[in-house]
Amino acid sequence: xxxxxxxxxxxxxxxxxxxxxxxxxxxxxxxxxxxxxxxxxxxxxxxxxxxxxxxxxxxxxxxxxxxxxxxxxxxxxxxxxxxxxxxxxxxxxxxxxxxxxxxxxxxxxxxxxxxxxxxxxxxxxxxxxxxxxxxxxxxxxxxxxxxxxxxxxxxxxxxxxxxxxxxxxxxxxxxxxxxxxxxxxxxxxxxxxxxxxxxxxxxxxxxxxxxxxxxxxxxxxxxxxxxxxxxxxxxxxxxxxxxxxxx
Amino acid sequence: xxxxxxxxxxxxxxxxxxxxxxxxxxxxxxxxxxxxxxxxxxxxxxxxxxxxxxxxxxxxxxxxxxxxxxxxxxxxxxxx
Numbered sequence: 001x002x003x004x005x006x007x008x009x010x011x012x013x014x015x016x017x018x019x020x021x022x023x024x025x026x027x028x029x030x031x032x033x034x035x036x037x038x039x040x041x042x043x044x045x046x047x048x049x050x051x052x053x054x055x056x057x058x059x060x061x062x063x064x065x066x067x068x069x070x071x072x073x074x075x076x077x078x079x080x081x082x083x084x085x086x087x088x089x090x091x092x093x094x095x096x097x098x099x100x101x102x103x104x105x106x107x108x109x110x111x112x113x114x115x116x117x118x119x120x121x122x123x124x125x126x127x128x129x130x131x132x133x134x135x136x137x138x139x140x141x142x143x144x145x146x147x148x149x150x151x152x153x154x155x156x157x158x159x160x161x162x163x164x165x166x167x168x169x170x171x172x173x174x175x176x177x178x179x180x181x182x183x184x185x186x187x188x189x190x191x192x193x194x195x196x197x198x199x200x201x202x203x204x205x206x207x208x209x210x211x212x213x214x215x216x217x218x219x220x221x222x223x224x225x226x227x228x229x230x231x232x233x234x235x236x237x238x239x240x241x242x243x244x245x246x247x
Numbered sequence: 248x249x250x251x252x253x254x255x256x257x258x259x260x261x262x263x264x265x266x267x268x269x270x271x272x273x274x275x276x277x278x279x280x281x282x283x284x285x286x287x288x289x290x291x292x293x294x295x296x297x298x299x300x301x302x303x304x305x306x307x308x309x310x311x312x313x314x315x316x317x318x319x320x321x322x323x324x325x326x327x
Binding site for chain 2: 072
């Protein structure tokens with residue numbers, strides 16, 4: 001699917017130019033127009049449905065802290081890396097959320113190219129792909145995430161990276177909100193929204209405890225799937241996060 | 248390390264990770280995430296840049312102590 005002619009008309013990667021304030025403002029305005037046009041097309045053509053669930057992150061974060069404790073900064077993981085890997089594996093397991101809807105038909109993708117929505121500091125948003133994210137080890141995925149976000153913010157993305165995600169994840173929660181219900185990037189058919197990691201009271205086996213948790217949402221295309229399959233996707237993500245060492 | 252050197256290292260790192268932040272006019276009570284809008288990857292790059300410049304490694308368990316500019320300057324000063 002990579003580099004295919006069916007690839008969506010994603011907003012173009014900002015070009016690496018000398019970043020005077022005027023150039024930055026022009027670039028931000030151009031990106032805003034591109035995002036606006038794409039999202040308008042999405043809302044006009046895709047019958048979205050929305051699901052939400054709370055993911056228990058106790059096992060995942062305890063494991064991550066243990067791993068990070070023995071590592072230099074450059075090799076540490078962030079929660080987003082674990083969440084992205086779980087989403088990629090779940091997308092492989094539930095093919096109705098992974099692929100493109102074009103010419104009146106859904107074409108599932110065998111590969112999972114995970115789009116990661118990256119907000120740019122000067123304004124605007126791009127969503128380049130981590131290719132074959134379901135097959136990458138956590139450390140490789142983490143390294144690619146850092147590289148991708150760094151290059152996105154520096155305006156140095158390759159066109160192929162912009163064009164071919166098969167499903168996109170937005171991790172807006174990193175900076176604050178508890179949940180985000182996103183707009184699907186056409187011709188993709190699903191978008192996953194991850195909120196902020198919060199400590200929540202959690203009832204389990206009749207006992208009340210406190211656990212780190214995150215709200216995960218799924219916006220999906222009713223022409224391709226329904227709530228039952230969508231629920232399956234979110235349930236898979238939750239299940240995968242309970243065994244983080246296997247991610 | 249003295250406070251001035253610690254501050255210089257922290258400001259230089261902020262300038263690299265978030266070039267739009269005006270470090271000449273920085274409120275040291277600013278929180279890195281909420282006020283300077285550094286996400287988790289920016290934060291990682293920030294402490295990595297500081298580690299390269301000063302040798303001060305911030306273990307993950309100390310992240311809550313370096314949540315503000317002031318906290319970070321103090322941490323680098325104490326450990327550098």
